[in-house]
Structures are given as structure tokens and as C-alpha cells.
Amino acid sequence: MVFTPAEVRxxxxxxxxxxxxxxxxxxxxxxxxxxxxxxxxRQLTADRITGILTIRITVTGPDSTASLEADGAGKVLRRSPAP
Known part of the structure; x- marks a missing residue:
């Protein structure tokens, strides 16, 4: 969870x-x-920095990291597979 400074909208x-x-x-x-x-x-991050709610699941293994992004309804938007 990230808290923005009070002066940042x-x-x-x-x-x-x-x-x-x-x-x-x-x-x-x-x-x-x-x-x-x-x-x-596995790490779950939820943010709304760009205006829409994005849920990101990051999976880390012994040699690589990959992620999946979904919208606020849980619909998968994109995958960034392991190299």
C-alpha cells in the first residue's frame, strides 16, 4: 500500500x-x-494511478519474474510472461 503526500491529488x-x-x-x-x-x-498490487483500477499479480520464481494485469472487475487485460 502506498500513501501519497497530502498535497498530491x-x-x-x-x-x-x-x-x-x-x-x-x-x-x-x-x-x-x-x-x-x-x-x-506472489504479490498483489491494486492501484488507480491512471484513472482505472488495475490489479497486478506478480509471480517470482528462482530465475525470473512475470505479471498479470486485470481491471477492477477481475478481467485479465495483459500478461507479461517470463522471458
């Missing part, structure tokens, strides 16, 4: 607006489709 979002019911499926999707052989960690 940045769009926020309500925590209740996150699609909690979709998060386990998004994590599973990222863990199995991004080319990380043995996932060691």
Missing part, C-alpha cells in the same frame, strides 16, 4: 470495490500461465 479507490471473489482465480491464472516453473512468491 491522486485518484483513490474504495477497498470494497476490489473483486475479492476473483482474486484467487487471478493468482492461480498468473501462477500457471506466465512461464514461472516453480513460483516462490
Amino acid at each position: 491522486a485518484p483513490g479507490f474504495q477497498l470494497r470495490s476490489l473483486p475479492y471473489e476473483r482474486i484467487p482465480a487471478l493468482v492461480e491464472n498468473a501462477s500457471t500461465t506466465l512461464g514461472i516453473d516453480s513460483p516462490k512468491s
